Amino acid sequence: MKNILSVKDLCRSYERNDIKTEALHDVSFELKYGEILGIVGTSGSGKSTLLRLISGLEAPDAGSVVFDGRELGQKRALADKRDIQMIFQDAGASFHPRRTIASSINDAFQSLMGKGAVLDLDSLCIEVGLNSCLARRYPGSLSGGQCQRFAIARAIASSPRVLLCDEITSALDVSSQAQILELLSSLRAETGMSMIFVSHDIAVVSTLCDRIAVMRGGDIVEQGNTKSIISAPRNEYTKELIASVMEVKH
Numbered sequence: 001m002k003n004i005l006s007v008k009d010l011c012r013s014y015e016r017n018d019i020k021t022e023a024l025h026d027v028s029f030e031l032k033y034g035e036i037l038g039i040v041g042t043s044g045s046g047k048s049t050l051l052r053l054i055s056g057l058e059a060p061d062a063g064s065v066v067f068d069g070r071e072l073g074q075k076r077a078l079a080d081k082r083d084i085q086m087i088f089q090d091a092g093a094s095f096h097p098r099r100t101i102a103s104s105i106n107d108a109f110q111s112l113m114g115k116g117a118v119l120d121l122d123s124l125c126i127e128v129g130l131n132s133c134l135a136r137r138y139p140g141s142l143s144g145g146q147c148q149r150f151a152i153a154r155a156i157a158s159s160p161r162v163l164l165c166d167e168i169t170s171a172l173d174v175s176s177q178a179q180i181l182e183l184l185s186s187l188r189a190e191t192g193m194s195m196i197f198v199s200h201d202i203a204v205v206s207t208l209c210d211r212i213a214v215m216r217g218g219d220i221v222e223q224g225n226t227k228s229i230i231s232a233p234r235n236e237y238t239k240e241l242i243a244s245v246m247e248v249k250h
């Protein structure tokens, strides 16, 4: 299988109050066509930074993002923005509080597809398993799970080829979390979309992802297919992550 995305030696540091944090240090990995890659690691390990660099929201200090064989610069063409979409943890906050969900989704769609582009909101709602009547509401009157489904709807409206998911189930209860994982899985099956699914929870990641990369302190310390990472982790930190999940379960 070929790669839709490859990330090479990405570096990013931040400076605040004269303190420099190296958020990413020479991070490299590949995402194959139709693959779901999970990225796990504790808070501050650089997961969100990595997704922001891939999406073009921020520029790396060094390194490259190659999409479909082309290196992407910081200033992205509209077609590349359509192709790489990102979803965040706090879906409610990602919608304008005083606009209906339908009008927010429509605005996002038109900014990517051009003014006058017609959105088939009913089909989009069916795709994410929601009644389209709910789209007439304001985000504050929806549940977290419903908001997150609408955030997924907004992200897939432009038919992206890569979906970047940053802790999108972390604020949800267990059953909404399972439904979102199922939704992503069926979207991949129907569209062949590739995804990067970021979470601090290795148990969640292992149910959805084909491969897993483990991050710590701005580095990928281990990556491989999900079965082998879970059954035979090589890195000490990965072993700790897996053991902590086992402790919670017992």
Ligand SMILES: Nc1ncnc2c1ncn2[C@@H]1O[C@H](COP(=O)(O)OP(=O)(O)OP(=O)(O)O)[C@@H](O)[C@H]1O
Binding pocket: 014, 015, 016, 021, 022, 023, 041, 042, 043, 044, 045, 046, 047, 048, 049, 050, 200
């Ligand atoms: N805009 C910023 N300014 C200063 N430091 C930042 C900024 N963004 C990230 N950092 C720092 O970079 C490091 C990586 O942050 P990042 O948000 O990528 O981690 P994360 O793995 O997503 O954590 P979490 O699981 O809590 O979301 C942290 O030490 C963080 O404090």
Ligand SMILES: [Mg+2]
Binding pocket: 047, 048, 049, 166, 167
């Ligand atoms: Mg984060």
